[in-house]
Amino acid sequence: MSGENAASSPLRAESIAKWDRDADVVIVGYGGAGACAAIEAARAGASVLLLERAGGGGGTTAMSAGHLYLGGGTRVQKATGYEDSPENMRDYLMQCSDDPDEEKVEIYCNNSVEHFEWLVELGVPFRDSILEERVMMQRTDDGVIWSGNEKAWPFREHATPAPRGHKPQAEEEGGPLLFAKLHEAAQAAGAEALYDTAVQTLVLADDGRVVGVMARHMGEELAVRARRGVVLCSGGFALNESMLRHHMPRIAGKVESIGNPYDDGAGILMGMAARGTSIHMSEYHITLPHYPPSSLTKGILVNGQGQRFVNEDCYHGRIGAYCALQPGGIVYLIADNAHFGWPELRDFELAETAESIAELEEALGIPDGMLQHSVEVYNRHAKEGRDPVFHKQETWLAPIEEPPFAALDCRLGKAPYMAFPLGGLWTRPTGEVLTAEGQPVAGLYAAGRTTCGISRSAEGYASGTCIADATYFGRLAGRRVASASPA
Amino acid sequence: MSGENAASSPLRAESIAKWDRDADVVIVGYGGAGACAAIEAARAGASVLLLERAGGGGGTTAMSAGHLYLGGGTRVQKATGYEDSPENMRDYLMQCSDDPDEEKVEIYCNNSVEHFEWLVELGVPFRDSILEERVMMQRTDDGVIWSGNEKAWPFREHATPAPRGHKPQAEEEGGPLLFAKLHEAAQAAGAEALYDTAVQTLVLADDGRVVGVMARHMGEELAVRARRGVVLCSGGFALNESMLRHHMPRIAGKVESIGNPYDDGAGILMGMAARGTSIHMSEYHITLPHYPPSSLTKGILVNGQGQRFVNEDCYHGRIGAYCALQPGGIVYLIADNAHFGWPELRDFELAETAESIAELEEALGIPDGMLQHSVEVYNRHAKEGRDPVFHKQETWLAPIEEPPFAALDCRLGKAPYMAFPLGGLWTRPTGEVLTAEGQPVAGLYAAGRTTCGISRSAEGYASGTCIADATYFGRLAGRRVASASPA
Numbered sequence: 001m002s003g004e005n006a007a008s009s010p011l012r013a014e015s016i017a018k019w020d021r022d023a024d025v026v027i028v029g030y031g032g033a034g035a036c037a038a039i040e041a042a043r044a045g046a047s048v049l050l051l052e053r054a055g056g057g058g059g060t061t062a063m064s065a066g067h068l069y070l071g072g073g074t075r076v077q078k079a080t081g082y083e084d085s086p087e088n089m090r091d092y093l094m095q096c097s098d099d100p101d102e103e104k105v106e107i108y109c110n111n112s113v114e115h116f117e118w119l120v121e122l123g124v125p126f127r128d129s130i131l132e133e134r135v136m137m138q139r140t141d142d143g144v145i146w147s148g149n150e151k152a153w154p155f156r157e158h159a160t161p162a163p164r165g166h167k168p169q170a171e172e173e174g175g176p177l178l179f180a181k182l183h184e185a186a187q188a189a190g191a192e193a194l195y196d197t198a199v200q201t202l203v204l205a206d207d208g209r210v211v212g213v214m215a216r217h218m219g220e221e222l223a224v225r226a227r228r229g230v231v232l233c234s235g236g237f238a239l240n241e242s243m244l245r246h247h248m249p250r251i252a253g254k255v256e257s258i259g260n261p262y263d264d265g266a267g268i269l270m271g272m273a274a275r276g277t278s279i280h281m282s283e284y285h286i287t288l289p290h291y292p293p294s295s296l297t298k299g300i301l302v303n304g305q306g307q308r309f310v311n312e313d314c315y316h317g318r319i320g321a322y323c324a325l326q327p328g329g330i331v332y333l334i335a336d337n338a339h340f341g342w343p344e345l346r347d348f349e350l351a352e353t354a355e356s357i358a359e360l361e362e363a364l365g366i367p368d369g370m371l372q373h374s375v376e377v378y379n380r381h382a383k384e385g386r387d388p389v390f391h392k393q394e395t396w397l398a399p400i401e402e403p404p405f406a407a408l409d410c411r412l413g414k415a416p417y418m419a420f421p422l423g424g425l426w427t428r429p430t431g432e433v434l435t436a437e438g439q440p441v442a443g444l445y446a447a448g449r450t451t452c453g454i455s456r457s458a459e460g461y462a463s464g465t466c467i468a469d470a471t472y473f474g475r476l477a478g479r480r481v482a483s484a485s486p487a
Numbered sequence: 488m489s490g491e492n493a494a495s496s497p498l499r500a501e502s503i504a505k506w507d508r509d510a511d512v513v514i515v516g517y518g519g520a521g522a523c524a525a526i527e528a529a530r531a532g533a534s535v536l537l538l539e540r541a542g543g544g545g546g547t548t549a550m551s552a553g554h555l556y557l558g559g560g561t562r563v564q565k566a567t568g569y570e571d572s573p574e575n576m577r578d579y580l581m582q583c584s585d586d587p588d589e590e591k592v593e594i595y596c597n598n599s600v601e602h603f604e605w606l607v608e609l610g611v612p613f614r615d616s617i618l619e620e621r622v623m624m625q626r627t628d629d630g631v632i633w634s635g636n637e638k639a640w641p642f643r644e645h646a647t648p649a650p651r652g653h654k655p656q657a658e659e660e661g662g663p664l665l666f667a668k669l670h671e672a673a674q675a676a677g678a679e680a681l682y683d684t685a686v687q688t689l690v691l692a693d694d695g696r697v698v699g700v701m702a703r704h705m706g707e708e709l710a711v712r713a714r715r716g717v718v719l720c721s722g723g724f725a726l727n728e729s730m731l732r733h734h735m736p737r738i739a740g741k742v743e744s745i746g747n748p749y750d751d752g753a754g755i756l757m758g759m760a761a762r763g764t765s766i767h768m769s770e771y772h773i774t775l776p777h778y779p780p781s782s783l784t785k786g787i788l789v790n791g792q793g794q795r796f797v798n799e800d801c802y803h804g805r806i807g808a809y810c811a812l813q814p815g816g817i818v819y820l821i822a823d824n825a826h827f828g829w830p831e832l833r834d835f836e837l838a839e840t841a842e843s844i845a846e847l848e849e850a851l852g853i854p855d856g857m858l859q860h861s862v863e864v865y866n867r868h869a870k871e872g873r874d875p876v877f878h879k880q881e882t883w884l885a886p887i888e889e890p891p892f893a894a895l896d897c898r899l900g901k902a903p904y905m906a907f908p909l910g911g912l913w914t915r916p917t918g919e920v921l922t923a924e925g926q927p928v929a930g931l932y933a934a935g936r937t938t939c940g941i942s943r944s945a946e947g948y949a950s951g952t953c954i955a956d957a958t959y960f961g962r963l964a965g966r967r968v969a970s971a972s973p974a
Contacts, residue, residue: 098737
């Protein structure tokens with residue numbers, strides 16, 4: 001058996017001659033979700049064994065900026081002068097997908113302040129300050145940023161805007177600090193971690209209940225019994241090319257897929273082999289990292305027909321989502337000399353520059369006045385401080401009139417888009433993995449990107465939802481499995 | 488056990504005390520795919536048992552118009568003066584998805600003429616005539632129609648247009664006639680069919696090989712052994728609301744999902760429970776049945792910003808696909824008095840009418856000149872016989888200038904869209920069901936909409952691909968399973 005075979009048919013318990021290890025709770029994958037499941041399960045008195053393929057814990061959480069999408073009135077929100085409530089947060093999140101998981105959204109919003117405080121108690125520091133600037137990567141230690149579409153149309157019509165992207169206090173990435181605190185707490189609670197241990201398959205009793213896993217540790221097979229249950233917290237499928245092609249053909253191969261090397265879908269596939277079902281496998285977060293400089297937000301995005309298609313001031317993930325939907329993936333960002341600046345985060349190329357919009361249009365091959373019309377309409381309204389067509393906020397409106405004019409190449413397959421999938425196992429808020437019929441698979445739980453979580457659409461993604469969701473529902477899964485009856 | 492539990496965990500062979508029936512080949516579902524698998528398997532000398540939930544065979548095939556997407560130089564194509572070749576057909580089909588199954592497309596195109604002749608030998612009649620008119624439902628007995636995007640931009644730039652929608656010779660629907668001939672052939676070949684028989688779950692040997700099924704027949708449980716293999720041909724998941732919501736949230740609940748009552752995904756779920764994997768579950772065919780009258784094709788489709796977004800002369804499925812992608816699902820068809828006509832197939836409503844485009848724009852709430860601009864650009868080019876923006880063919884170009892003007896309501900959730908899913912089990916051309924790792928599940932085959940076939944994107948769907956794919960790959964699966972070694 002090798003890592004590639006991780007989704008092999010579940011083994012039957014009777015084929016296990018001897019269990020090499022056992023624990024009440026076996027957690028597959030030691031990132032943010034796994035750590036939180038471990039803390040809660042161990043604190044509830046369960047013996048906990050974490051199995052991690054890498055040489056240490058951390059997963060994607062420790063690679064990230066560490067933003068957690070939290071709200072409903074956190075200490076940082078209050079200190080920075082923003083009002084929020086669980087209901088307001090709920091109203092926002094319910095707009096973020098065509099198929100929101102209402103039960104998860106509800107419990108997540110109602111307990112967001114509690115989750116914030118829980119993290120603080122673990123020693124995760126948050127500064128009572130806000131970075132108001134429109135950024136994609138936060139390089140300050142401020143406690144909160146605007147990390148979604150809260151202020152952008154049409155979201156602002158459904159809920160009062162509040163910033164919710166909470167970052168652990170660190171100058172650079174906050175993920176390492178966040179994970180370090182989770183790791184300390186997991187250790188303190190008595191959870192044991194075994195590294196370089198790749199879980200290959202689940203072990204099932206005759207009645208289908210998950211009772212353990214078969215892993216590979218230092219070249220040896222390891223049969224691990226899970227008395228109360230197994231929690232799959234092994235990330236998503238960002239690095240599984242076949243799955244990307246089969247579930248998100250529109251962008252597969254045309255974007256950089258981001259994740260950690262073990263995001264190969266193993267947890268999802270193992271869960272499915274035990275009768276779990278996966279949902280929303282075609283949904284993704286996609287970003288066009290074109291700002292800073294935020295001045296580019298004053299430009300307009302147009303497709304191959306020269307038409308605008310989105311309010312350019314929305315969250316970069318929503319922008320990426322709409323870009324990916326344009327015919328042929330053709331998109332240009334049009335800016336004038338007054339507002340053009342090279343994107344700071346990644347290398348972009350100019351498609352064309354010209355001394356007039358008419359020349360730019362021709363150079364881009366945009367038909368017959370279409371770009372000129374879009375610019376003319378935009379400029380006319382911008383001067384009046386409004387955007388009746390796409391509802392960009394006044395702050396970001398400025399006429400495009402100072403030559404030369406630039407068209408930043410934002411074409412799918414050309415520009416440096418980054419993406420990761422949002423689909424995964426269907427679970428209850430408790431982490432119970434569900435079959436296609438909506439029945440829990442006995443003994444099997446999951447959290448983090450092995451599951452389909454709160455964020456489940458490119459148009460509605462907000463930074464910090466993945467880690468907040470992973471850590472919060474990781475906790476719920478840990479509590480639930482610790483209280484399950486032993487097999 | 489009930490029909491709702493069809494995806495129950497596979498049973499283990501050792502739990503079967505006694506097999507009630509056996510056959511070399513057990514086929515689950517007796518529609519177009521199942522019938523063709525049965526014919527080929529029985530002709531190859533295998534004993535064949537078809538298990539069908541309904542009171543008789545037919546499935547969705549028998550409910551349909553019966554179009555088969557065939558080409559490469561069929562008798563009907565030649566007689567009607569159209570040149571085609573396997574390579575040309577391949578060039579067309581490879582444009583129809585971002586993730587085409589090249590192997591399936593290749594074999595399908597290379598053998599399309601053979602498949603046509605095979606059907607003719609079974610007694611399926613095709614008239615050597617073409618209906619050139621732009622229709623959505625064919626109510627004549629002509630042998631072929633244009634059933635895809637062959638003549639539309641951008642497809643016409645990749646392959647020479649040829650009509651490929653072959654219809655069995657019948658005044659109304661051709662599906663009943665097609666199925667009747669398949670049924671005759673299956674009977675003649677010695678296949679046995681058992682009706683009112685709902686397969687509940689697959690039966691697996693210890694090594695994971697599929698060795699039979701457990702079914703429910705007339706209130707009794709029936710254990711059916713499959714010596715050489717099981718072929719799942721039980722349709723798609725058009726009628727499974729939970730699956731629709733979880734895999735295609737953009738349109739679920741906003742369109743009429745079409746299929747037969749047994750398209751509840753049972754075959755897909757059973758295949759997955761035996762380690763098969765499903766792909767492209769979010770892809771669908773969606774149609775806006777707004778023509779005839781074809782004169783409406785001379786109108787323009789616009790979104791809530793008054794922008795055109797597609798060449799209105801493409802296949803109705805491609806139109807539906809683009810409509811569904813417009814922000815908020817807002818779409819209107821704008822036509823003038825000279826070209827407006829009520830859609831004949833389904834009830835539509837007028838969103839607004841007005842004496843001028845400016846008034847219409849205002850009545851629709853389209854911002855500030857945007858619709859007027861779209862109409863102005865369209866009209867100016869239409870008078871010159873061209874459409875540089877969306878490349879509609881000259882035949883369908885006409886200025887929109889004779890008042891009154893109408894906006895047909897084509898909003899998602901309001902207009903009578905119809906859709907069905909295209910995702911399903913991942914299979915080889917031979918019908919072998921594949922695991923997520925691309926390995927065949929021993930003893931398990933599938934064809935028809937239980938699988939993901941040739942057509943796998945809304946933008947590229949063509950009428951007739953489902954039945955052609957189901958019948959052709961059904962045949963290949965039947966041949967393959969008949970030659971498999973017995974368990």
